[in-house]
Amino acid sequence: MSADADPLTDVRARLDRLESESAIRALVSTYFELCDRLDVAASLEALGALFTDDAAWCGTGARYGAAFGTHQGREAIVAMLGRYQGPPPHFTFNAHFLGSERIVVDGDRARGYWLMLQTSSYAAGTSDLRAARLDLTFERSAAGWRIRRFETCNLFSRPVDRWDDPAPIPLPEP
Numbered sequence: 001m002s003a004d005a006d007p008l009t010d011v012r013a014r015l016d017r018l019e020s021e022s023a024i025r026a027l028v029s030t031y032f033e034l035c036d037r038l039d040v041a042a043s044l045e046a047l048g049a050l051f052t053d054d055a056a057w058c059g060t061g062a063r064y065g066a067a068f069g070t071h072q073g074r075e076a077i078v079a080m081l082g083r084y085q086g087p088p089p090h091f092t093f094n095a096h097f098l099g100s101e102r103i104v105v106d107g108d109r110a111r112g113y114w115l116m117l118q119t120s121s122y123a124a125g126t127s128d129l130r131a132a133r134l135d136l137t138f139e140r141s142a143a144g145w146r147i148r149r150f151e152t153c154n155l156f157s158r159p160v161d162r163w164d165d166p167a168p169i170p171l172p173e174p
Contacts, residue, residue, distance in 0.1 A: 020105045023145045024112055024138055032096040039089035048078040052139050052146045061153040093121040108140040127163060131155040
């Protein structure tokens with residue numbers, strides 16, 4: 001920093017970056033909370049509000065590219081997600097877990113990377129475990145941070161018998 005530079009400029013920039021990272025983290029968390037409860041009562045309006053008007057939602061790689069494709073624009077994204085609502089809802093149980101987070105903020109643009117684990121049971125009677133790499137681009141507007149591009153690429157998928165095993169939980173002896 002030069003001797004005549006405002007000493008608060010760097011602090012303000014660092015604070016903006018930290019607050020932006022926190023807002024983006026909350027935005028992504030809200031997206032997955034809504035997706036985990038994606039039934040007939042879920043608010044598609046709330047889901048749509050998380051995206052920019054011209055956002056893209058993309059399945060990438062061989063498996064997710066073929067399964068999901070690309071949905072361009074908020075309305076197309078909401079329509080795609082709305083198909084999971086039912087009735088009956090596509091999911092009887094759905095939970096997303098995010099890890100290995102990295103968020104890079106550059107002014108009013110940002111990019112976020114996560115590894116995601118998804119546990120799902122379906123109305124069709126099957127259950128599976130999936131892992132995916134997420135690559136999201138964000139844009140800040142007067143309304144706050146929004147998702148501009150959502151990319152998900154499958155790392156692995158495998159069926160499971162059930163999530164709620166009725167066997168007792170093994171505990172140490174008292």
